[in-house]
Amino acid sequence: MxxxxxxxxxxxxxxxxxxxxxxxxxxxxxxxxxxxxxxxxxxxxxxxxxxxxxxxxxxxxxxxxxxxxxxxxxxxxxxxFILFIPLKGVSHIKTDIPNEKIDERDIMFSRHLLKKEDERYKEYYERHPENFESDEAFQKLPGLLSKGSSNYDRLMFAASEASFFTVDQFKNVVDGSVEPKPINTSPEKISHFLKKWAEKLGALDVGITHLQDYHKYSHVGRGDDYGKEVELNHKFAIAFTVEMDSDYVATGPQAPIVMESAQQYLAAAAIAVQMAEFIRQLGYPARAHIDGNYRVVCPLVAKDAGLGEIGRMGLLMTPKQGPRVRIAVVSTDLPLLVDKARADKSMIDFCELCKKCAVVCPSNSISEDSRKLINGVNRWQINSDSCFQFWCKCGTDCGRCMASCPYSHPDNLMHNIVRFGIRNNFIFRKMALKLDDYFYGKQPKVKPIPEWMEVK
Ligand code: SF4
Ligand code: SF4
Missing domain, CATH: 1.10.287 (Helix Hairpins)
Known part of the structure; x- marks a missing residue:
């Protein structure tokens, strides 16, 4: 040579x-x-x-x-070459629309509030005797943020309660009176303003969609309006996410996870309440949908607003933070510019391969099977009863699934290159999963509680 x-x-x-x-x-x-x-x-x-x-x-x-x-x-x-050549391999994944509304009274967060002495209790289990046994089981457990739970920590539970308490103070201001003279502005300009302002207030991603019937709960399941049919005739919905800190999420199911969840529910609520009030000041009706006070199913709205997909663990998966977000929604009649659907089907395909959340789940609540047709939609459904029972034992919202998800890695150049490859090429998706197992383990370890939180 x-x-x-x-x-x-x-x-x-x-x-x-x-x-x-x-x-x-x-x-x-x-x-x-x-x-x-x-x-x-x-x-x-x-x-x-x-x-x-x-x-x-x-x-x-x-x-x-x-x-x-x-x-x-x-x-x-x-x-x-494999990383950059676009071989998406997602044409077989279809986007479906739910054909039934969800009744908020059926979700665990509503059922766990039912008290034996209340009329609601009797009425609910007469309609749903199939839930009685499982609900009796979790009612006997210590409960979320309770003293007898396995991860009880007085300081961190008190900090979480303080955040939830503050969210609860917003209950009378999610809606309100509307200025009589509506502003005259273009949907483009006001949508741009709202998005930029939401980001300035701390939102990560913001999207706008038409409010659909299937976004709304059929009946209210919490608060004073329990049992009432949901009446919400707004035309538009603004959905946004706030980030949960990966360091605290990774400690789940120890107490910092619930402290972080509560704090981000509060952060999302504060933004949503301000945005709704702002819109009402402009002369249009608006309602904030925040923790414990929803009339819409936030992940469904967020998905249609282009913020992500619903993954194996039943949560919204965003492109850069995966499930490591909290969501809030503002519904309104203010004319807005709706975002084009940005469905990222590669996420669904990756979930089909991955199953990491199902493997790590301590209560086996996440299925390793493929998606199934439920309410007209091909999707995964977790066993929320067994998941919630685990929460009631450990006292926190666990988050092991969220912590282990490959999409939950921090939003930085290194992980974004991998995310790009996952989006772009189906061969890379398989490689990325093997690499994630190699670097972080098939069952990523629970991380220690940050030192500053350990106050003895
Ligand atoms: S852990 Fe894997 S299977 Fe579970 S939601 Fe995340 S990507 Fe999907
Ligand atoms: S929060 Fe915990 S118990 Fe519930 S599905 Fe996730 S990993 Fe399982």
Whole structure:
């Protein structure tokens, strides 16, 4: 082989060795700061393991070098090609529309509030005797944020209660009187203003959709209006997310997870209440839908507003934070510019492969099966009874599924490159899952409680 070819090959080998080394050292640093010790150590190992063969090959001359060098150069190039070539492989995934409304009285958050001495209790179990046994079982358990629960922590539970208490103070201001003279503005301008303002207030992603019948609960399941048919005739809905901190989510089912959930419910509620009041000041009716005070099913609205997909664990999965978000909605008649549907079906395809949340769930509430047709929609449905029973034992909202989801990794360059590949190419999806298992484990470990929270 002529000298110039040998020299060029050696240069390429050295460059590739350097690229591998730099890439995995970067990953080791990012993982270290994400407190992912295992991932950091494995990245360090790969920095050496993958770069050294290239340097050795460039340095030494031996008989098979001409055969091995092109192979070692071709493999990473092929992987990069797979990452960037658009082979979405999602045409088989259809988007369906629910054909029935959900009755809020049937959800666990409503059922756990039923008290034996109340008329509601009798009325509910006469209509739904099938839920009686399971509900009796969780009523006997210590309960969410309760003293006898396995993760009881006086400080953190009190902090969570304080956030929920504050959310509850908003109950009389989710709706209100409307200024008589409506503003004259274009849907484009006011939609842009609302989105930017919501972001300034702390929202991550904001989307607008037409309010559909199937977005609304059929009946109210909590509060003074319990049992009333939901009457909500607004034309538009603004959905937005707020981020849950990955460090606190990763401690679930220990107490910091519920503290973080409560805090983000409060953050979302504060934004929604302000936005609704703002719209009413502009002369249009508006209602905030916040924790414990919903008339709409927030994940369904958020999905149609283009914020994400409903994944295996039944939660909204957003492209950059996965399920690690809380949602609130504002419904209104203010004319708005509706967002185009941005369904990312690659998320559904990834969920079909992944099943990590199902494997880690301590109460086996998440199915490992494929999606099933429920209410006209192909979807996964978790066993909310067994999930809630687990919450009532541990006292927190657990979040093990959320913490283990590959989409829940922090929103940074390293994870966003992987997210891009997952979106773009079905082969990469399979690789990404194996890599996630390798770096973070098939069953990611519960992270320790941040030191500042440990007050003895
Ligand atoms: S853990 Fe896996 S299967 Fe579960 S929601 Fe996340 S991506 Fe989907
Ligand atoms: S919150 Fe916990 S118990 Fe409930 S589905 Fe997720 S992992 Fe399972």
């Amino acid at each position: 002529p000298n110039w070819i040998t020299n060029s090959t050696n240069t390429i080998l050295i460059i590739m060795g350097l690229i591998f080394f730099t890439l995995f050292i970067y990953m080791a640093f990012v993982s270290y700061f994400e407190k992912e010790k295992n991932a950091s150590q494995k990245s360090l190992f790969l920095a050496l393991f993958l770069s050294i063969p290239y340097f050795l090959l460039a340095y030494f001359n031996f008989s098979d070098k001409e055969l091995i060098s092109p192979i070692l150069i071709a493999i990473p190039l092929l992987l990069v």
